[in-house]
Amino acid sequence: MSKDDMPPAVPAVIRTIAMPADTNPAGDIFGGWLMAQMDLAAGNAAARRARGRCATIAVDGMVFHRPVAVGDEVSIFARIDSVGRTSMKIHVEAFRRSRHEEVSMRVTQATFTFVAIDEEGKKRPIVDYK
Incomplete structure (x- = not known):
């Protein structure tokens, strides 16, 4: 396993167990479920x-x-890569670990773009809290 397949050395944002209700017709966990967790x-x-x-x-x-x-x-890790005036890009990686083993392996990754919105659903500036 390469270093790139190792989980980050930070706490996971989400940690959950993949359940039978989350499977696709082939019996593996449905990609849509994993994407929703991410x-x-x-x-x-x-x-x-x-x-x-x-x-x-x-x-x-x-x-x-x-x-x-x-x-x-399933452990999900998120890292903010960039922040603009109203939006941000967040790199997300998901890792799996068999319940009887110690080794985690990356199963998927993606970059999610979010926009900050107000109570009416309109774009708003992201506050700089530095």
């Missing part, structure tokens, strides 16, 4: 950085490296 993690990072409501506007470069099995622990 969107939740990215949304959490976006809302914290923007100090408020945000919406997903794009997902780029979604790559599935290997399948996730029922019972696997």
